[in-house]
Amino acid sequence: METGKTLNRFKVSSKFEATYHEILQEDYEKLLSCLSVEPRQCIRVNTLKISCEHVCSMLEKRGFSLERVPWFEHACFVTPPNEETTPGKTLEHLLGYFYTQDGSSLVPAIALDPKPGESVLDLCAAPGSKTTQIAAMMENRGVVVANDKSIQRTKALRFNLQRCGVVNALVTSCDGRAFWKNGVKFDKILVDAPCTGTGKIIGRQGLSVLRMWRRFAAQRLSRLQKKLLDSAVRCLDEHGCIVYSTCSLDPRENEEVVDYVVRKHGMKIARIEIKGLKHSRGMTRFKNKEFVKEMERAIRIYPWQNRTEGFFVCKLVY
């Protein structure tokens, strides 16, 4: 096997190197440098159970230092008092007072902006970080249909919905590509699609992402993502909006998918305003492919910008 750069005795495949050099160009080195930096641990306070101030004071008493996430008022970056302690190993976590969630994965639900009383579909919901965030933003009013194809994965989803005290969710198991056949419409839809996860190339977890990376996976997933987003469009109420997101940095899984749906259904890309979040614009071309001009309204979050995982987020409206 041809290999590229060696990192911590791990050889990055030359195919990965070639692919991501082409995508990120001069920023490729920044991506690899993220492997030596751990992402900031982040918690989202479950406002269905407790206030943000209350949780902060509880964790501070346990020796955690906290810093508010600038782009979401109910989330904090946390620094544990020692290496053995993690936020997930606290009484407060066990009681469902907060959810450990990466800072950038808060962004899709912020962009969706669900309101109390609305109907929301989370097409690929497991394990439920964004679903519970949506339910909290809706103050347990309205309805969130949390769907996942895998019944096995819905176990974690159901557990997390219960732990967070979510009343307005309905968990379904259905192939997202065929969800439109149910004939129901929603005000807002989140499609957080399965992806190659290359945005997670930060810290120790980054090496396993690199190990798992396969040359043709992005193309295969791109086909699936197009079908999922296409299905979501058919479930959307005419005044509604869709947020499409992945934790991949590959434009074939992001801009290409959105471009396909925009052209097919005549949708528009809405601008996403998120204060305090460092991000880049969506790509308007990749290789010899031109995407719609509005694609620059989509946002790309790179791991080196906020010391979080990388994400692609795009909001679509009619």
Next chain:
Amino acid sequence: MQTRVLSREEVREVENLIRENYGCSIDLTRFIVMRTKEDKIRISSKEVARYLNMKKARVLTVGLYLGKLKRNRKIQLSVEGAQMLGEVATKNVAVISPEDVHTFLKGGNVEPVKLLNCEPNNFVLVKSQEHVLGTGILRKGERWYVENLLPKARRMLW
């Protein structure tokens, strides 16, 4: 999922059960209240009703698991059910010391430091300081103790 939506009278009956067992009133009429074939009570927002009969999607769960109906007009609350009632319950509440919180969360039985209108061999809400930790059964051995009913998935494993 085999569940039945309860009628208004049946919902009132669940409210009465909660009042009898925990000495507090809760308004369940703002929710859809369902009973599963295992006698579990689930509550969900009313808007969920529109999506209960989808043709292609298999509905696995709806809303929140509140508690399970037991014999002799008893109700065993889930952790979240207990947390919903925790601040207003005036009956069958066992308070444990902060030192015993870890023992309880690891699945052990604990001796309460205070009992609030508790009936022996009935379900009790277990509290410590401002936290509602779950439920147990009050038993009498040499001394009173709370038999732990915390589900395994909700226990502290560290």
